[in-house]
Amino acid sequence: MTDTEHTENDENTTGTMYDVVVLGAGPVGENVADRTRAAGLSTAVVESELAGGECSYWACMPSKALLRPAIARADARRVPGLRHLVEGPLNAAEVLAHRDYEAADWKDDGQVAWLESIGAVFHRGHGRLAGPRRVVVDAPDGGRHVLTARHAVVVSTGSRAVLPDLPGLDEVRPWTSREATSAKQVPGRLIVVGGGVVAVEMATAWRALGSEVTVLVRGKGLLPRMEPFAGELVAEALTEAGADVRTGTSVTSVTRENGTVVALTDTGDRLEADEILFATGRAPRTDDIGLDTVGLEPGTWLPVDDSLRVTGSEWLYAVGDANHRALLTHQGKYQARIAGAAIAARAAGVPILESDPWGAHAATADHRAVPQVVFTDPEAASVGLSLAEAERAGHRVRAVDVEFSSVAGAGLYADGYRGRARMVVDLDREILRGVTFVGPAVGELIHSATIAVAGEVPVDRLWHAVPSYPTISEIWLRLLEAYRG
Template sequence: MTEAIEYDVVVVGAGPVGENVADRARAGGLSAAIVESELVGGECSYWACMPSKALLRPVIARADARRVPGLRQAVEGPLDTAAVLANRDGFTSHWKDDGQVGWIESIGVALHRGHGRLSGPRRVTVTADDGTVTTLTARHAVAVCTGTRAALPDLPGIADVKPWTSREATSSDHAPGRLVVVGGGVVATEMATAWQALGSQVTLLVRGDSLLNRMEPFAGELVADALREAGADVRTGTSVKAVERQGSTVTVTLGDGSTLEADEILFATGRAPRTDDIGLETVGLKPGSWLTVDDTLRVEGHDWLYAVGDANHRALLTHQGKYQARIAGDVIAARAAGVPLLETDRWGAHAATADTSAVPQVVFTDPEAASAGLTLAEAEEAGHRVRAVDYDMANVAGASLYADGYTGRARMIVDLDREVLLGVTFVGPGVGELIHSATIAIAGEVPIDRLWHAVPSYPTVSEVWLRLLETYRG
């Protein structure tokens, strides 16, 4: 049986990005439907942001406590792994989406469960688990918000090994005795940090010569040092040639021919767009591809199709996807109402400018690594005339109070022609809470002379701002 329903906007994917597109479209007076084949709330809620940070929070809290004289003795001993996992389960609502569904209903958005595929311009066909087919027609726009999935390498034996991806790493009900992590990015370093602290013996295999290679080099260096100090075996310049599982043991063959054994192996080797089976071919687009969009998030060559969040490959971060979603929802509503968009206004309400100039990110390792904007290498490659200003955060009074023997580093990238910041990186305990100030400075293009008058409170870790500016001014 086939049913046909018409809405102003149809959103494919009910993660935080899709939810925000639908919410903003509804706020703009449009009717909206959202299609989801898995749990409403998406990857972030159940297999990424929330469960990973729930696993990491006690790890970081204990590490911080151990750096405070008079407190470290009170937190000796192992973490209560069962309690940590139970808390994680609570933050994922035990992988039930009732609360998210209730929220969608409360904002007046229709939910269609099933696999959604484009079947022509402004048309989405939804096939439910029971075989029921519903055709949704969009008067104004269809938004693809399907996110990404883990990309596994093409290795002999990998299918039979049943490796962990980010989903298994964040939802496991036990700490494996021996865990091999392949990769050197955010997922790899965060999960290595979490499971090492929760009782696994972690071996981290990195093909390149450093960790976190999309951040300033010192970020990866400090995180690698801390992982080794915590007991993890961190090997750079190491490739995986093959994997094999016999019973409960995984044998990993390395590029040099040597082998190692583990109970589980996690591949954190990149992401791929979940656009391979959503009907892109019916509208002249390549299945499985990243979707190229303009700053209003509209897919090039299609005046009705939007790609928001990870699917457009602009910035694979939940908060950036939600930022895009707010813009896309407002854009769709404005175009539907015939309101002229201020497309020439780089920082206007209808342009996703921050995705190219002020992207913030926090890596919740110990120490934390946080950045916003460009690295030195990126700024130079873009042709800017810049100066990198570095400061040892151990010399900040607030940092020394925060943790005995505080180890960290800060860098800001100054555009010498405009005297504004292009990028900032902090590495050290607690620096995640500093990065929004950097994001404001970069997105707001606040002149250095004006930043001089933004006085940090004493004695806080944020006093590093004053020290960076003093170093710059000389």
């Protein structure tokens, strides 16, 4: 299929026809383009900021670059004969320089070149829907491009940080996740507001780089969407590292006085810091993309079916954060592969069996097996349902808990290795509904759990998946032994 170029009435406006138009060039949008181009569909990708998106410049890549030295040092300190070599502070300048490298110095030349290498057409500018299958792009040079999609428009615009409604907050210039991952120097004192993934990862990173960190959590503990012991172990480690973790505490006001942040809490405390990070939630970037022109509410999450097509539409898709199924890059990329396959199939007139949960066009894992790793020290990793979630869903389940101290490989990995594992077993079907690991390096274990949960592997069959000795993965044997009793 070829593109058709034509000039609109306005001399600054051009129009082009494509098979697929993707709004948003983050990893998720890039994956949609990759799949549709592989199927032979002409594809345009529109991006108002940097190709590569939030993950490449302000989330996954820079945050993990900040965290890796902290975790590596913590691991080394637990190894006899090595700990004396890593007693000094991290070299903050080198860590920040490497972070800049991993974020490509906030330049997207490489990402744009990759899109062009697969045959996608990149449009830089702000894209908005202008009725069915029509996208208007306002380019930085003042030009306007009208893109028309034969088959699909895909919304892959991601999400943004949400700030609380506190008077005068704009004047304080608070950090969100973007400032926390791209800061050019280490703040002497940092207040972190929130108890989720961004909060605990950034508290871990900046504390390791030398900041005095205070974490304020409105709820009862950290990582509230994981098993309770995950947040407890991470809070314990943060406290041991020198952070001040306060639960049941909300910020009531924030000001900046002579360059110093002053935060007052509902517990009557007055805290001073150089910077304050609010990691208090996300909102969809759908407020200014023309949803109203196709009968949808601007600024909302977009509900989709399992082929990622927006409910009630024949041509509009939403992938990644925009549909609110799972605000995780890897899960968004999975959705992108599903959406790309579904778009290509429909464009070719191939029937899609929507009743097939394991088909190439069904986002099954969005419901059954969403994995996540929190890169703190210790790491926390989970997939599927927690015990509480499984019980709320009406499953008859049993939780099996095992300490990693029972595994020889854990003791070899780190002196005094501390951690815990839980598997949630469906007693009626004898399959796993969820698995959680907390401990050093457990992020590398979670894919085995994801396979077990997504594949609904019977517990009896898991006995025949023999873990190598002596590795940390022997935790699987201990969990099965504990379940059998």
